[in-house]
Amino acid sequence: MKDIQNIYFIGIGGIGMSNLARYFMAKGKQVAGYDRTETLLTKELTKEGASxxxxxxxALxxxxFKNPGNTLVVYTPAVPADSNEMAYFRANGFDMHKRAEVLGLITQASKALCCAGTHGKTTTSSMLAHxxxxxxxxVNAFLGGILKNYNNNLLLxxxxxxxxxxxxxxxxxxHWLHPYMALITSVDPDHLDIYGTEEAYLKSFEHFTSLIQPGGALVLKINTKLNPKVCQNVRVYTYSQDKGDFHATNIRIGNxxxxxxxxxxxxxxxxxHLGxxxxxxxxxxxxxxxxxxxNGVTADELRQAMATFQGAKRRFDFLLKTDKVVMIDDYAHHPDELAASITSVKALYPDRKVTGIFQPHLYSRTKDFAPEFAKSLSLLDELILLDIYPAREKPIEGVTSQIIFDKVTCPKTLCRKDELLxxxxxxxxxxVLLTIGxxxxxxxLQPIKELLEKRR
Structure with a gap:
């Protein structure tokens, strides 16, 4: 890395790629990259010095960054295989690495505390970092969300x-990481376009547990299907809301x-006190x-940090809170995440109507979990369902939001994104309006918020 002057990112606007870009800029490297869409995050990277x-x-x-002798190319696996820039760098002998491999190298010399799981990993890693x-x-931290306390996804x-x-x-x-300790929040099947089966998905998590360093520890959500394969001298603890080696008691919810x-x-x-x-x-x-x-954080430090934690953007993010209307945004995109998000909001507002706007993410995930999505979304008092966001995927014949919509049992509307407002x-x-996806x-989010604010 000492000989590398330039770091080029293919997919620089991704939440994980952007914190690496920020890391390298903080270390004095020149950073540039491509992404297909301009976002608030890419605009911030430009202001911070990235091209x-x-x-x-x-040609752009x-x-x-066209000298293979002093340029490292970092890419995300979500980049299409037919990308022109990927083909150019491959054909010209550049040193190319996946984002996860580079992150593994950066964190190898430190005590890495790694939060994994189908859902909950952004919130838990953000809480831990705070x-x-x-x-x-x-702490140093490479996070999958923008922490509101710091307005950043990188802490140094x-x-x-x-x-x-x-x-x-x-x-x-x-699998590229070198955990000193790890937390696993859940292992509900996901990314079956990659893994194929639930068994292969679980095996992947088992391998991850084998990477924990001797002397370290695994903190595992109780009652998961996972059979951890930890090395000798790795301690294993369980946790949940109300059971396990670590849990909560004397829970008080009100006001x-x-x-x-x-x-x-x-x-x-x-x-x-939860912030x-x-x-x-x-x-x-x-x-x-x-x-x-x-790792030695004191009781007083825990109390102070949890009370001041503001959360990560798009994770139970309160965008509007008045006596008349509440707007909450959440990144949930798996059926179990949706159920947890909706039930949590309904517990907080038991006497109010909860309307949800859901945008499915990926054709493959929609195909694999359509009945489960419908069951979770039926927990709402009313649903507005948008078209599928394809991300990295091409359409799959017969797979549209309609296959979820048909099975939803609560009052519902199906529309395109441009019809929503x-x-x-x-x-x-x-x-109470919950935007999810x-x-x-x-x-x-901003135009929806402005529309609701007019109703004060």
Whole structure:
């Protein structure tokens, strides 16, 4: 890495790619890259010094980045195989590595605390990073969401030996990591376009547990199907909201607040106050605090950090909260995530109508889980269902949002994204609005918020 002056990112606007880009800029490297869509994140990268363009055109690659002798190319597996820029760099002998491989190399020399799981990994890794940042230990962190406390997905420290990493199972990316300790939140089948079967998905997580270093630890959500394959001298702990080596007790929910006592194998830390008071965050907090506690964070530091945690953008993100209307945005895109998100919101607002807007993510995921999506979405009081966001995929014949819509049992509307604002304009009975999905629904959040604000 010392000989590398230029880092070029194919897919620079991705949440995981962008924190690597920021890391290299902080280390004094020249950074450039391509992404197909301009977003707020790519605009921020440009302001911070990166050169970013939005056409898959080799003529737009800055000249300084066309020297294979001093340029490293980092790419995401989501980039299409027929990408012009990928073909150019391959044909000209550039050193090319997946994002996960580079992240593994960067974190190899530190004590990496890796949060993995089908869902919950962004929130738990964000909580853990905030706890350590506010503690005497400090932290480096590569996160899958923008922490509202820091308005960033990258935290750096010149002194800390710890690095928090969101460990992504897509394309087996987390196999490149070198965990000192790991947290696994869930292993519900996902990414079956990559894994094919639930068994292969679970085997991938088992291999991840085998990478934990001797002397380290695994904190595993209780009652998962996973059979961990840890090395000798790796401690294994369980956790959940109400059972396991780490859990919560004396839970108090009311007046828009959640408080509980945190049970560890050796002590009970009383009166934890959740800064983001959503019920699912009790369990997320237990998991993240478990890793922090195992590494020496004190009781007072845990209390202070959890009370001041503001959350990650697009993870139970309160965008509007008035006496008349509430708007919450969540990145949930798996059936179990949807169920957790919807039930958490309904627990917080039991006497209000909850309307959900869901944008399915990927044709393959829709095909694999259509009945499960419909069951989760039927928990809403009313659903507005958008077209599928394709991301990296080409259409699959017969797979549209209709196959979810037909099975939903609550009042429902099916529409295109460009029809959404007009439909909302005519709905005067919105009390709690939940926007959910991992696609580009976030581009409509501001206009939706403005529309609701007019109803104050």
């Amino acid at each position: 970013v363009h939005y056409e898959d055109d080799t 690659i800055p000249g300084a 706890i350590l940042k506010q503690s005497h230990l400090d 420290s010149d002194t800390s030996e710890f690095t928090v990493v969101e460990a992504d199972e897509y394309d087996r990316s987390f 828009g607040e959640i408080r509980f006592d945190f049970v560890t194998p050796k002590e009970v830390i009383k009166d934890i 983001v008071p959503i019920k699912i965050n009790i369990e997320n907090a237990v998991g993240s605090m478990a890793l922090a506690w195992l 007009a439909i909302l304009e005519n709905k005067q009975d919105i009390e 991992a696609g580009d629904i976030d581009q409509l």
